[in-house]
Amino acid sequence: METSSPRSVVLIHGLWYGAVSLALVGRRLRKRSFETHAFGYPTLRQSLPANAAALREFIAKLDLDQVDLVGHSLGGLVILRMLDEYGDIPPGRVVLLGSPVHGSAVARRVAERRYFRPLVGQARAALEAGFSHAPAGRETGIIAGSRSIGVGRIFGGLSEPNDGTVSLAECRLEGADECILPVTHTGLVVAPSVVRAAARFLTEGKF
Template sequence: MSNTRGEGDCSRILLVHGIWMTGIELAWLGRRLSANGFAVDRFRYRSLRQTPAEGAERLNRFIRQRGYDCLHLVAHSLGGLVLLNLFDRYPDQPPGRVVLLGAPVQGSVVARRLAHHPWGRHLIGRAGERGLVEGAPPWNGGRELGVVAGTSGLGIGRLLGGIDDVSDGTVMVKETVIPAASDRRLHATGHMSMLFSAAVAADVAEFLRHGRFPG
């Protein structure tokens, strides 16, 4: 897709939700980004019935049907793995920046534990393939990427045998690492509470404007 605008001038954001979610939980983040001058859209996919690669195919169609000339992408949790699959398979996307929030791009120890039990496999559905169990494809988006991770340690991981490293309670910080990322930021939040954090929203807005987190 062609575009004559610079990434710093882009004002359109597409939010991508995580597993078990519908995008409604992103409304608070969306309102804060709107207050910062961005126009915000949301993309919905079937997080349990589709693999992240299939979600990426659907996302690619969504973007192309709307003909965005410039588009920032902000994804939470599993949504970040959908984005890495998107850029791996469909790299020709509109210009813009990308922010991942609590995305276990290296795969999730919590998901791997669930995958060992029949009842747990129902909870992760098909999200493990090229996703929560196997890990996402390497980042090759060719654009500025910011990574946000939480450090509160309070979350579902404690109910599933604990997490032995710094985490947001569900995803370990080391599971979010992308060596090629432009910048990264840690916040003392939980996996879901980061979506309601004014500080996280401010960091996202700053990165989308300038390609770096503040400070």
């Protein structure tokens, strides 16, 4: 009897973190029979369009017939920009982990302060802009945190609920399924419950 091939997943990290930040997510997904690939990119030194183009090239080199995409924070914006710009990405599902798809109030406040501005670098434009809807033709799921511990408190606070860095309102995307978990922004890449939810969505197309 033939066995189905494992779903291939590309993991895209967020601002400051680096690809290693999603190593635990990758390991847990592999235990659930997913095939994972980690994409790394310069979050501060390169623009969103440039990082989206680099992600497209990375996926093309994998030469896959199907690819799911999981992005944390800024990584989710890289995914959405790539799918907006390019029509040659293999079919697959999308999961965004705490991605500020409507822009980030915290990032805007950081950018307003001259001494803190380097903390967002070239990502500033991406974190201040937004996306209005889920990618056409792709089942998209959003996992957002509701444990409000993080840098948001330092820079003026956030509307509730939030994960300490990004609010739920900033994560919501028209046409996407939604899952809210009691984790922080960093917890989105370490909590087992997040991987369980992501794996279910990648397998079934719903939470």
